[in-house]
Amino acid sequence: MTSPPPRSPTLWRHRNFMRLWSGEAGAQFGAEFGGIAIPVLAVAILGANEWEVGLLGAAGTLAFLVVGLPAGAWVDRSLKRRVMMRANITRALAFGAIPILWAAGALQMWHLIVLAAIIGFAQVFFDVAYQSYIPVLVPRDRISDANGKLESTAQLAGVAGPGLGGLLLAVVQAPILLAATAITYLGSFVAIASIRDEELPAPRDKRRPLWTEIVEGLAFVWNQRLLRSIAACTALTNFFASLLFTMLPLLVLRDLEISPALYGIALSVGAVGGLIGAVLAAPASERIGEGTVIPLSALLGVVGMVLFALMPVFPSIAIALLMVGNAVTSVSVLVYNIAQVSFRQRICPVPLLGRMNASIRFVVWGVMPIAGVLSGVIATAIGIPALLWLATAGVLLAAGFVVASPLLGMRRLPTELDAH
Known part of the structure; x- marks a missing residue:
């Protein structure tokens, strides 16, 4: 009987991964600052209405619909580390422009929408390169460990970031907080620039027409039943959840008259669930099953949506509902994402990773700008409370795709290329 192959050295001794991890840790805090500062800036300072908030939400994810597919092919042709560096410096400049315009007394809502779109385009390229870079940077038997560490840090930032951001907003204006966000992306740029890897760009003589490479990514996803x-x-979960989350700042800050500081603290307390989810993802997959944990976590997300929808019904306990709803949703999202992203990375050949990830993101994120625009239209027509229940029903419908699939009851997800 042969013994199993030895495990690769721990990631704590992997210098390049530690540099990536440290840079992303700072950027994650910056993203959390931006996540609370931009809605506060739009609603409390610029006086945005439902339609404008919907456009702002749509702008941030528009790039996934516009360049989501070709981004994967471009990333597969490029050095992924350089793509991430360019994306981070772009985000640093865009976030930095907001406080400059505000200090000059020139900031308007359309500036915020345009800059959100620029940040979104940079995010597309960073995210596709980032997910495709992990299998290049670390050994295959450490991919799940790497994803778990990165997600744990993201959730730690999710716990501390909104609360700290909310407290800072009680002292400084939202544009100043966005200047701090710009600095964190600059720090991530420096950290990634210091990484030394052995990745080589795809040979030019082996490149095929862009559309041919895009179709390969789409075909890979389509031909895998579980994918x-x-x-x-x-995709459906993101669509309906975006209807709710786009309007959530208006509901909390305007309709329920909750202060930005308390809003940030509520998000931080609720985000503890994300940290718990990141820590428990691997043990949950082992105990429940790598496949089964995906539909069960999707159903758990429905519970979180119900709690959000109850906020206008019970305004006296709206903060508690926001905290618990965010915690439940965060557990659901983290367990679901770690399981399905690790599966995607294990099953896909390295040369196809960028196109596969871009194809998935085009489908699952491309619906979000559509939902952003529609959220403003629907909220204006039927009101925010009714929109919340509509979104909740949609997320329940979305869970049916994995509940009714072979994933339910599956102990081990396939690792071979011909998995179905």
């Missing part, structure tokens, strides 16, 4: 189910569930 199809996961993509359908994630």
